[in-house]
Amino acid sequence: MGKLELLMENITIKVLASKLNLSATTISKALQDSYEISEPTKNRVRALAAELNYTPNTYARSLRTRKSETIAVVLPEIADHFFALVINGIEAVAREKGYHVLIYLTHEDYNREKEILEYIKKGRIDGLLISVTKNTTATEHIAVMEQENIPVIFFDRVMEQMQLPKVVTNDFESCYQATQHLLSCGCKKISVCTISANLEISKQRILGYQKAMTENNIPLEETQLLFCDDDTQCYHQLYRTLKAKDRPDGLIAIVDKLTLPIYQACEKLNLKIPQDLQVISFSNNPTAGILNPSLTTVSQPAFLIGQTAATLLLNSLDPKNNKVQQDITIIPSELIIRNSTAAKKL
Amino acid sequence: MGKLELLMENITIKVLASKLNLSATTISKALQDSYEISEPTKNRVRALAAELNYTPNTYARSLRTRKSETIAVVLPEIADHFFALVINGIEAVAREKGYHVLIYLTHEDYNREKEILEYIKKGRIDGLLISVTKNTTATEHIAVMEQENIPVIFFDRVMEQMQLPKVVTNDFESCYQATQHLLSCGCKKISVCTISANLEISKQRILGYQKAMTENNIPLEETQLLFCDDDTQCYHQLYRTLKAKDRPDGLIAIVDKLTLPIYQACEKLNLKIPQDLQVISFSNNPTAGILNPSLTTVSQPAFLIGQTAATLLLNSLDPKNNKVQQDITIIPSELIIRNSTAAKKL
DNA sequence: ATTATTTACGTTAACGATAAAGTAAATAAT
C-alpha cells in the first residue's frame, strides 16, 4: 500500500470542484442533472467525472439524504427452490431500479429473526421484504420497523394480523384443488403434512383441504393433520404414520422439504407411489418431473412473488407514488399433475 | 407521519450527550468501551442508550471509519442448490462476525458482472466474494477492486490467472474418480457434458476425466466433450447426442443443472439408466436420492466452501491478521454412488 | 429606463459519527 495510497488521491466531489474551478455544490447538482446548472458546465463536469472515474461515496450520500437504495430480504431458508426463486425475482427488480439487496437468513429461528430486524432497523435499509419463521407469533419486532419509517412487505409467510402489504399465492384455493384432485383419483383417506400449525400458509392450505373434504362429505379427523415441526424427526414421523394400519392413501405436503422424507419413507416401507399412496407437494423443484415416480406438484409462482413484492416495496419508496397500499396480492399457483397421483383402477 | 415524526426525536449520540451532560465524543467512546472512559460513566451511557433504544447510524460511522461491515457476494445463480448452500455458509459466518451480506446475481452475463462490480466498488462494501460467469475471460473489472482496497476472494468459479485467494473443491481429482468409477462399472464410451469450456472448473474436471481415460488406454476423441452453452439448446443437444448410433454409455455432467435435461432426454429416447447409459452429476441437490433412478453424484462441500471463503475474507478484513493469503484452498468432494451407475452384468 | 425575474452559479451548514489533539484534575514519581 503506502506509496500507492499516497499517490492515489481519492476522487471526491471536492477534487472535481477544485479541478474545474467550481463549487462542490455545483458538481453535485451537475451530476444530478439539476436544472440549475447550464448544459456546458454539466458536460464539463460529466467529462471530468468520467475521466477520473468518479463514483459518489455511498455513505456520505446516504447520511445526507437518509436513503440507502438498499433493501433487506429476511427469510427462513435459501436452500429451498421456492425461496431461491423469490430472491431471484427480488434481485431482478432491485437491479433494474438501482437498489441493493441484503440477505438475512433466519433458519426458522424466531430469536434470530428478531435480532436481525434489530440489527438492520437503523439507517441501513430503505425497506424490508420478509417471510417469517414458522415460530413467529409476536409482531412487535416487525412493528418497530414502521416507527423507523421503514416500509415492510410480507411475502409468502405473512403475519395475518398486521396491516401491511402482503404478496402470497392462493394457498386456500390451491390446496382445495389439490385435495379435490386426490379425491377424484379415488383417495379415501387423505392426510396433510406441514411443518407448522402457526404459519398462515399452513392454516390457509389446511382450510382449503378441509373445505374439499367437507364438500365430499368426509369427516375431518384430527389424525389427518401431520405436523413435522422438527426437521430431524420428520422422517420418523412420516415413517410411523405410513406404517400404521390406518395409514392414509393420499398425502399433501404443504412445503417442498417434506418431499424427500415422504419418498424415503415410502421406499423404506415398500409403499408404491401412487398405487399405495398418492402424493402431492407444494414444490418448485424442477426435479419434480424426474423423481421416482414424477411428482404431482402445486407449483407456486415464486419468481413472480418476488418480483411483485419488490415492485410494491420500491414503488412505495418512490416519493412520486407514496401511497402505501395495505392490500394483499394473490398470485395463483398451478397444479401440475404427474405420476405420483393417478386415478385408481377398480 | 407528520405528528409522529415531530414528536419522535431521532436518537443520536448528540442527544445522549446533552441528556447526560457529556460530550458526543465521550458517548462514542463509552459505547465502544474505550479505556479512556470511567466505568460509572460508561454505565450511565449504556443505560440511557438502552433506555432510548439508541442505534448508531451506519452511514455516519461508515463515512468516518471507511468500513461498512458489509460484504458482497456476486454469483451466477441462486436457484441452484450448490450456490444456495454456499450463500448459506457465507451468511452464517457473516452473521456471526457482525457483517452484512449483499447479493448480486449475474445470470451468467459477463456485462452484468462488470456492471455490478462497477456499481459496488466505491465505498459500499468491505470485501467481495465472487464466482464468475461462464463467459468471463477478462479480469480488469475484478482487478479494479484491489485498487479500491477491497479484498476479493474467489469461490468455485475462479479466474486462475489472478493472484487472489481461491476456495474450490478438488475438481480434477473428483472428476478423475467419477470417471474411474464409470470405467469400473464397465463403461466403454464416456462423455463429459459441461456448460462452458472457459470455466476453470470445467477445465480441471475435464483434465481429471482425461487422465482417467488415458490411464485406461482409452483414446481421447473430441466428440466425447459436450458443451451445452445455451440453456435453451441443452436438452436438444443431449437428445441428439444420445440418439446417435455412437452414443456414449457413460455420462458425467459437471454441473447440476444438466441433470434434468439428461434424464428427460433418456426418458424421451427410452434409454434406461444405468443399463443403457450410466450417469454421474456434480450435484448438491438433495433429491438426487429419490430420482428415477437415484443419481450417483459428486457431492460438493458447498456450505463449507461458503464458510471458508467468508472466513478468509473476514479474517483479511480484520486488522489483527492482515496478511492476505493468496493461496488456493481445496475442499474435497465426495462421490456418492447410487443407482444411476452400476457394474454391468456380463 | 427602471424594476422584476430568471439563470447559473456560490456559501454555509448539516447529516451523525469518530479521529486527533487538547486539558483540568487527580495521582504517582522524584
Place this chain on the structure above:
DNA sequence: ATTATTTACTTTATCGTTAACGTAAATAAT
C-alpha cells in the same frame, strides 16, 4: 514539594455529500 504521569474527559475538525439559502449577472417585463 515539585514535577511527571495518568485519568477522564472536552474541543475541534473532518469523512463526502446535499439541503437551504444567498447572489451577481443576464434577461424579461413594465
